[in-house]
Amino acid sequence: MGVKEERLVESVLFSASTPVSIEEIKEATGLSKKKVDAALVQLIKLYNVERNKETSIEVVKAGNKYTMQVKKKFFDQSVMVSKPEIQSHHLKTLALIAFHQPVKQSNLRRMVGPKIYDHVDELSAMKLVNAKKHGSTEMLTTTKLFPEYFGIDSTNPEEIREFLAKKVIGSIKK
Amino acid sequence: MGVKEERLVESVLFSASTPVSIEEIKEATGLSKKKVDAALVQLIKLYNVERNKETSIEVVKAGNKYTMQVKKKFFDQSVMVSKPEIQSHHLKTLALIAFHQPVKQSNLRRMVGPKIYDHVDELSAMKLVNAKKHGSTEMLTTTKLFPEYFGIDSTNPEEIREFLAKKVIGSIKK
C-alpha cells in the first residue's frame, strides 16, 4: 500500500463537499477497490489517531460513504464561516423520526403538534426524510442521505437509534 | 503561540469554501490579529514543508486572503468529485446569452422556455450576466467578469460570440 494512493484518496475526500462512496473514489482515482479500502483505513488512522492532536479535521464513515469534516470541538469557531442549514426545530423533528422510524406522521403530530407538517415538508425537500402514503396519513422514515449528512457510521435503523439515544443521554450528563 | 490557535484557524480555513481574510478569521475564532498571523505562518509551514509529502492539501495565500486547497498534482482526481460553481442548467442559459448577446429576455424565453427567468436571476447574482430594462422585457449581456472567468481574451460581445461559434463548430467537426 503506497503513500501515494493515500494522498489521492485524501485529495478526493477533501475536494468533495459531500460524502463520497468507494465507487466514486475508485472512479476519480482509478485505484482498485482494495487499494481504496486500504487507503481509507490508513487515512482514518492518520487523522483520528496519529495526528489526533495535530489536526482539527477528521475522516469519518458517513452511512456507506466517507467524508472529511471539522472535529466537533472546533465546530463552534468555524460555524461562523459556514452556517448550518437546518433549523434546530427541524433537527429535533428529524431526531424523532430517526428514532421512531418507521413512524406515522399522525403519531408524530401527537408528539410534536401540528407544526410537524411544515417540518416534514422541509425535511423531505432536503431529501433527509421519506414520506409514503399510508391510509389517511404518511409513514415516515429517514433516507439514505440521513446518515451521510450527519456523519453517522451506520445505515441500520437500530444502530441509528442507539446512536441517537447515546447522544441524548450524553447531553443530560453534561 | 499555542497549538490550539493553530487548530482553530485550520478549522476555519477548511470549512470556508472561499479564501478568507485575516479579519474574517479573527472574527470567527475570536483570536487577536497577532495570533491569527502566527497561526497562519505555522499552518503554511506545517502543510507545505513539514507534512509536504504526507498531505495532498496545501495552505496558500491568495491575494490578501488565505485558503486551503488541493495541491496541483492531485487536482485531476479531485476535479471529478468537486461540485462545479455553476449548475449545468444555468450554465446552458449563460452560454446562450453569451452567444446571442445582446438578447432580449423574452426572446430567450421563446427559445428555451420560462425556466430562464430563474437562471437569469442566478447568473445576475453571480455577476456574470447584466440585465437592463428594455421596454417590457430585459436586455441581457454578459458582464466584464464573464471573459475573465473563462479566460476569454476579449470583452467585446461580438468577439465573444465569434469565439464561442468557432469553438463550438470546431467541437462539432471533431
Add this chain to the structure above:
Amino acid sequence: MSRINEYLDMVKIARDRDGIFIGSPFDRSIYLAFDLVLHQQLNPWDIDLVNFSSMYLKKAQEEKIDLITAGRIIYMAWKVLHMQSDNLVVHMEAKQDEEHDFGWEDIPTGAWFESDDGYSYTNLVMKNPDPPLEEPLRRDSKRKITLIELLDAFDQARKDAEEYQLLDQMRKKERDRLALKARKAMKGAAHEDHLEEDILAVWEKIQSYPKKSMSLSSICNTDDFDERIKTFLSVLFLAYDEKIRIYQRKFPFGEIYIKTIGYT
C-alpha cells in the same frame, strides 16, 4: 347496553300502543323509569338524579311498586345512564379526534409512549434546547467552470432549444385546437357573440394598467355582475394563452390577481 335498548324499545312500543301490559313488576319498574325519562323529556345524558328520584317515587307510589325495588331501580338507572353518558363523551372525543386528526387505523405503531426508552427519548428531545443531531462542518468547496464545460453547455443548450421549439409548436397547435373547441362549446351562450372583443378589451386594459400586477377587481366594475363575468372569462382565456398569470392568495374566495411580468 343491549338490555337498555330492549327496554327503550319496549317503552316506544308501549307508547305507540297506549297502555301495553308488562307482567313482571321488575320490568315494569324499569319501564316506568325510562318512561319518565322519555315523557318528562329529561335529557338522559344529563339527568338530575334528585329530581328524577322524587318524580320516580311519586309515580311508583301511584303505580304501587314496592319501594325497595324502586330504590334499586333508581340506583341502577342512574348508574346505567352515567355509564352511557361517559361512553358518549368518550365516543364524541374519539370522533373529534378522527375528524381533526386521522383515522381509526392510526393506532400508534411505534408504541413510543408504551416503551420507556421511546417515551424518555421523545421527552428529552422535546425538552432539551439542543437537538441530538448536529450538522457536521464540511467544506462546501465549489470549483470553477472550465471553458470546455461552457462550450459543452452551449452545444447542449442549442439542442435543448430545438427540442423546446418543437414541443412549443405542438403545444400551440393543441392550444389552438382546444380554444376552438371551447369557443364552439360557447356557441349559443350569452357571452359568445362578444367573447373575442371582450378578451381584446380586457387584454388592453391589463396592458395599459400602470403596474404589472393587479387584482381582478381593479380592472372591472365589481358591482356589475355581467362585467365581472366577462372580465373573469377573458382573464381565463388570456391565462390560457399564457399572456398573463393568475393566482389567488386565499382559496377559494380570495381576490384573483393578474400578473403580466415575464409574459411579455
